[in-house]
Amino acid sequence: MKNIVFLLEEKDGIARVREPVNVGVPLPKNMAHTVENVSLTDGDEPLTVQFLPLAYWPDGSIRWLHVCFLISLEPNGRKDLVLAQRSPTPPHSAEPVVTSETGGKVIPTSLGSIVLKRDDLAWGIRARNDDITPSSVILNDKNNIACLAKPDTDWEITHTGPVFVAAVLKGQWINQLSEPLARFECELRIFLETSLVQVELVTHNPSRARHPGGLWDLGDSGSLHFRELAIETTVSGTSPAKVIPQATDASPCAFNFADFNLYQDSSGGKNWRSRNHVDANGDVTTQFCGYRITNAGKLEHEGKRANPIVSIKHDSGQLELAVPHFWQNFPASLQKEGNIITVGLFPKDAKSAYELQGGERKTLRCLMSYQNNTSLSAMAYTPLVPIIAQECYERAEAFPWFKAKTKPGLLDQLIAQGLEGESDFFTKREIIDEFGWRNFGDIFADHETLYQAKNEEPFISHYNNQYDAIYGFARQFALTGERRWFELMDDLASHVADIDIYHTEEDRAEYNNGLFWHTDHYLDAHTATHRTFSKLNDTSSTPGQTGGGPAAEHCYTTGLLYHHYMTGSQASRDAVLQLANWIRISHEGQGGLLAQILAVKKHDLPKLKALLKGQQTSIHQYPFTRGTGNYINALLDASLLEPDGNWLKHAEDVISKTIHPLDNIDERNLLNVETGWSYLILMTSIARYLHIKMEFGDTDAHLVHAHEAFMHYTNWMLENERPFLSDPEQLEFPNDTWVAQDIRKAMLMFQAAELNPVNAQSFQKRGHQWLKEVFETLAKGEQKHYSRILIILMQNYGPHHTSPMDVAFKLSGDPSKAVSSKPPILTWGALTNRVFTRLLRGALTFRPSRERAWIEARLDRT
Numbered sequence: 119m120k121n122i123v124f125l126l127e128e129k130d131g132i133a134r135v136r137e138p139v140n141v142g143v144p145l146p147k148n149m150a151h152t153v154e155n156v157s158l159t160d161g162d163e164p165l166t167v168q169f170l171p172l173a174y175w176p177d178g179s180i181r182w183l184h185v186c187f188l189i190s191l192e193p194n195g196r197k198d199l200v201l202a203q204r205s206p207t208p209p210h211s212a213e214p215v216v217t218s219e220t221g222g223k224v225i226p227t228s229l230g231s232i233v234l235k236r237d238d239l240a241w242g243i244r245a246r247n248d249d250i251t252p253s254s255v256i257l258n259d260k261n262n263i264a265c266l267a268k269p270d271t272d273w274e275i276t277h278t279g280p281v282f283v284a285a286v287l288k289g290q291w292i293n294q295l296s297e298p299l300a301r302f303e304c305e306l307r308i309f310l311e312t313s314l315v316q317v318e319l320v321t322h323n324p325s326r327a328r329h330p331g332g333l334w335d336l337g338d339s340g341s342l343h344f345r346e347l348a349i350e351t352t353v354s355g356t357s358p359a360k361v362i363p364q365a366t367d368a369s370p371c372a373f374n375f376a377d378f379n380l381y382q383d384s385s386g387g388k389n390w391r392s393r394n395h396v397d398a399n400g401d402v403t404t405q406f407c408g409y410r411i412t413n414a415g416k417l418e419h420e421g422k423r424a425n426p427i428v429s430i431k432h433d434s435g436q437l438e439l440a441v442p443h444f445w446q447n448f449p450a451s452l453q454k455e456g457n458i459i460t461v462g463l464f465p466k467d468a469k470s471a472y473e474l475q476g477g478e479r480k481t482l483r484c485l486m487s488y489q490n491n492t493s494l495s496a497m498a499y500t501p502l503v504p505i506i507a508q509e510c511y512e513r514a515e516a517f518p519w520f521k522a523k524t525k526p527g528l529l530d531q532l533i534a535q536g537l538e539g540e541s542d543f544f545t546k547r548e549i550i551d552e553f554g555w556r557n558f559g560d561i562f563a564d565h566e567t568l569y570q571a572k573n574e575e576p577f578i579s580h581y582n583n584q585y586d587a588i589y590g591f592a593r594q595f596a597l598t599g600e601r602r603w604f605e606l607m608d609d610l611a612s613h614v615a616d617i618d619i620y621h622t623e624e625d626r627a628e629y630n631n632g633l634f635w636h637t638d639h640y641l642d643a644h645t646a647t648h649r650t651f652s653k654l655n656d657t658s659s660t661p662g663q664t665g666g667g668p669a670a671e672h673c674y675t676t677g678l679l680y681h682h683y684m685t686g687s688q689a690s691r692d693a694v695l696q697l698a699n700w701i702r703i704s705h706e707g708q709g710g711l712l713a714q715i716l717a718v719k720k721h722d723l724p725k726l727k728a729l730l731k732g733q734q735t736s737i738h739q740y741p742f743t744r745g746t747g748n749y750i751n752a753l754l755d756a757s758l759l760e761p762d763g764n765w766l767k768h769a770e771d772v773i774s775k776t777i778h779p780l781d782n783i784d785e786r787n788l789l790n791v792e793t794g795w796s797y798l799i800l801m802t803s804i805a806r807y808l809h810i811k812m813e814f815g816d817t818d819a820h821l822v823h824a825h826e827a828f829m830h831y832t833n834w835m836l837e838n839e840r841p842f843l844s845d846p847e848q849l850e851f852p853n854d855t856w857v858a859q860d861i862r863k864a865m866l867m868f869q870a871a872e873l874n875p876v877n878a879q880s881f882q883k884r885g886h887q888w889l890k891e892v893f894e895t896l897a898k899g900e901q902k903h904y905s906r907i908l909i910i911l912m913q914n915y916g917p918h919h920t921s922p923m924d925v926a927f928k929l930s931g932d933p934s935k936a937v938s939s940k941p942p943i944l945t946w947g948a949l950t951n952r953v954f955t956r957l958l959r960g961a962l963t964f965r966p967s968r969e970r971a972w973i974e975a976r977l978d979r980t
Contacts, residue, residue, distance in 0.1 A: 573870060
């Protein structure tokens with residue numbers, strides 16, 4: 119078994135001292151069944167490491183492994199670390215013993231002990247002389263009145279090991295009227311060797327938005343308003359603080375203040391007053407460019423973008439503070455007044471109260487070091503990103519259709535525009551100032567400016583992960599080892615998990631926990647922020663529609679799955695399962711009689727009318743669109759996280775009720791581009807299903823059905839499909855996005871060649887032909903740098919590097935696996951059974967309270 123090697127490289131000229139490093143490592147089948155089967159070494163020296171399995175192969179061996187360790191590196195130094203297979207050994211005995219006492223849970227560290235205060239959102243470091251430096255979280259409502267943190271239970275220890283202990287506290291904020299204001303979830307990750315504490319705080323408005331008329335603007339009655347959210351630490355004595363506003367500079371300036379306030383009000387960029395930063399009244403909320411340091415109201419220093427470190431030596435020890443993405447998530451502040459140090463995650467210095475929309479949340483982080491033995495600025499602002507060799511990803515089958523060390527081609531050159539072009543993804547952020555706590559991480563949808571006048575201010579338009587940019591970034595990082603791809607992936611995944619998903623249980627079932635659309639095509643987002651639609655637009659890019667909400671046509675989970683694999687993010691894992699459940703409910707309903715009657719009206723009544731007219735109609739229950747494709751794909755992603763959760767079985771049921779090897783494809787009207795194009799996304803999801811099944815060695819009747827149906831349609835494509843722009847008159851907006859969409863057809867040809875070696879040459883020839891047309895057209899055009907085009911190319915990368923493999927023998931010769939020879943036509947009996955099943959389910963799940971809630975969720979109330 120070959121070892122897995124990954125590179126750690128220091129590129130910022132900063133000495134790394136016992137810096138925590140996290141990495142998700144893909145393992146080949148049968149390499150390790152338990153974490154005792156692997157070790158991590160730096161040369162011949164074994165490292166203290168903490169392992170956590172994230173996914174398993176069907177044989178029970180680990181497929182993805184999260185690895186956490188501490189490392190030191192010289193400036194501009196590098197190390198090759200080796201993850202190797204070893205004989206099972208007894209578990210480490212170095213894990214800490216977490217104890218309980220009257221005041222709370224106690225976690226021993228190298229400096230002293232971290233005490234988690236019982237029944238309170240508070241903790242402290244207890245030095246060996248028993249002096250405690252306490253910290254607590256405060257939230258003030260919109261009137262600046264303090265709220266009470268009410269935990270659901272006590273602190274829960276979620277991870278223990280030789281590197282860190284993690285503790286989580288969940289609960290709600292209660293205002294002065296004893297009413298719940300918001301939810302909170304706080305995780306403390308305590309690194310035992312250094313006494314470093316990473317604080318991650320989630321603030322969540324679980325209420326639904328009222329969205330009258332399907333419009334989602336700020337000022338909605340379901341919004342939460344508050345004035346401040348901060349972490350306060352009380353130090354002993356009145357020692358001055360050392361403040362370094364630009365800790366990432368080669369020669370940073372330092373200031374010493376008894377008291378100070380370092381406040382970042384805006385991004386400090388050229389467009390810091392962008393309309394991206396408006397409140398419910400449409401007023402821009404940023405007050406000045408960048409950050410300022412004041413003392414008793416007196417300006418001491420100012421600058422553009424702070425990456426600050428604050429350190430203070432006090433009577434009981436030392437405290438250092440840093441806030442990752444400090445300026446990017448503005449407003450933010452670090453303040454000292456007397457002996458209280460305040461980390462303003464949502465500081466009170468902002469122009470007005472903060473509005474957290476219904477179902478919206480925000481995760482913010484802070485690093486607290488209680489002794490000067492780490493490179494805090496480096497780990498906060500330029501953390502190390504391990505680079506795993508391409509061959510390791512290929513050997514572990516980490517990504518489908520992944521080939522290592524392929525010669526970069528024209529597709530790679532086009533995708534490289536995302537990092538190296540004049541309008542790369544980082545430059546795009548500056549155009550509309552895609553920064554601030556609600557915006558940071560999302561992608562400016564610059565393609566929406568295509569039809570604007572050149573001198574017109576660009577639309578505020580947000581991409582919201584359409585076509586799964588997260589996945590594209592993840593795959594490019596694995597392919598190239600370029601850490602900027604990792605940065606884009608990580609930033610966007612965090613944004614999507616917080617802002618783009620509608621985190622509520624109180625709205626319509628088909629909206630709850632769903633993913634919002636990208637903001638409206640060729641229109642400004644206005645006060646709808648990252649939601650569609652806005653009351654300030656009297657029309658919509660969707661004909662006949664001026665309102666709506668999360669919808670199954672916009673559900674992208676695979677990137678979040680890989681973000682979880684590659685970082686260990688629990689939020690991304692939860693988001694995959696959350697979205698999979700949402701899209702299942704969107705298609706199947708949640709239960710209840712009224713919901714099932716509506717389903718009969720929408721889906722079955724049209725088929726009943728067709729039968730009454732003597733027309734033949736398809737038996738398929740699901741539309742042949744990207745919505746169904748996204749549904750299948752989300753179910754597949756959930757099945758990889760929860761193999762025993764019946765997700766795969768449900769995906770197979772959806773496939774069987776969507777596509778058949780004997781379908782009359784001409785009746786699908788797929789060549790009507792505006793209505794039919796998205797079937798390509800559905801076909802791609804079926805190709806992925808086939809890949810997963812064969813990867814797992816599961817060649818049952820479901821696989822046979824899907825394979826034969828897939829080949830039926832790809833053979834039709836081979837004879838009938840053509841580039842979208844070959845007939846531009848049929849398109850409302852005939853632009854180069856349609857050229858990029860043609861890559862889906864090409865990749866399906868390569869996938870068909872892989873699955874049908876007999877006709878592989880024809881499929882490959884057509885695939886290469888279409889790819890060449892895509893590349894040549896985009897390369898000479900002026901739209902190749904647009905977000906949507908680049909992301910479509912990244913999402914569909916890979917199958918062109920594969921070669922046909924002989925899988926046909928696995929799919930034939932078993933009569934029990936034969937596909938029905940009858941055309942898939944709906945009969946009266948089948949329709950009657952379908953309607954009866956829906957109504958029976960509705961009757962069995964009937965509850966007066968559920969029916970009342972179903973009605974109320976559909977009433978527009980302000």
